[in-house]
Amino acid sequence: xxxxxxxxxGLVKPSETLSLTCTVSGGSISSGTYYWGWIRQPPGKGxxxxxSIYYSGNTxxxxxxxxxxxxxxxxxxxxxxxxLSSVTAADTAVYYCTRRPRRDGFNWFDxxxxxxxxxxxx
Amino acid sequence: xxxxxxxPSSLSASVGDxxxxxxxxxxxxxxxxxxxxxxxxxxxxxxxYGATSLQSGVPSRFSGSGSGTDFTLTISSLxxxxxxxxxxxxxxxxxxxxxxxxxxxx
Numbered sequence: 001x002x003x004x005x006x007x008x009x010g011l012v013k014p015s016e017t018l019s020l021t022c023t024v025s026g027g028s029i030s031s032g033t034y035y036w037g038w039i040r041q042p043p044g045k046g047x048x049x050x051x052s053i054y055y056s057g058n059t060x061x062x063x064x065x066x067x068x069x070x071x072x073x074x075x076x077x078x079x080x081x082x083x084l085s086s087v088t089a090a091d092t093a094v095y096y097c098t099r100r101p102r103r104d105g106f107n108w109f110d111x112x113x114x115x116x117x118x119x120x121x122x
Numbered sequence: 123x124x125x126x127x128x129x130p131s132s133l134s135a136s137v138g139d140x141x142x143x144x145x146x147x148x149x150x151x152x153x154x155x156x157x158x159x160x161x162x163x164x165x166x167x168x169x170x171y172g173a174t175s176l177q178s179g180v181p182s183r184f185s186g187s188g189s190g191t192d193f194t195l196t197i198s199s200l201x202x203x204x205x206x207x208x209x210x211x212x213x214x215x216x217x218x219x220x221x222x223x224x225x226x227x228x
Contacts, residue, residue, distance in 0.1 A: 047166065062216060096165055100217075107213045108156040109168065
């Protein structure tokens with residue numbers, strides 16, 4: 001059964017870069033039929049898609065975050081990572097890693113990692 | 123840009139009730155609409171994809187309908203474990219979630 005697990009610092013200072021890693025187990029990130037990505041949820045609020053990556057390195061980002069986001073993949077470790085630069089308190093959220101089928105339109109997010117809370121504060 | 127709305131934003135219901143949640147897109151998204159359930163402190167769980175297809179392992183009391191701009195999630199007989207927040211998500215373009223509908227105990 002495919003499982004995803006987020007890891008990284010739970011506290012980041014304003015203006016610095018948030019860095020998280022998602023480790024995939026029970027399946028290969030290089031399977032070729034999925035995008036791997038990140039979604040976040042500020043406390044008490046809704047869900048926001050951040051971006052996705054294909055195992056070849058092809059990325060898609062939310063236009064609202066694109067200038068600050070970098071998603072990368074390490075197929076040798078079966079991991080992918082998120083970097084969000086110049087963070088502010090508005091970036092405080094639970095960050096989830098997830099997977100979606102690699103096809104336009106008919107796709108969805110499943111499964112999801114358990115999520116990790118990142119607080120931006122000095 | 124496509125906008126997603128959900129109604130109601132919250133509802134109170136009893137076990138055994140039939141519950142209907144509506145999701146509306148600002149432009150046609152065909153059937154590219156998914157539904158998720160989220161319980162407090164947990165990750166969202168996929169319930170319905172492609173507007174009407176039930177995800178494997180999801181109870182048959184959940185069903186989805188609609189196409190174009192108007193979609194519905196129905197729980198035919200609400201169970202205690204169904205009290206949660208429900209989100210729709212369009213996959214027609216840049217992924218976007220609706221604001222959510224919280225279902226709580228009446």
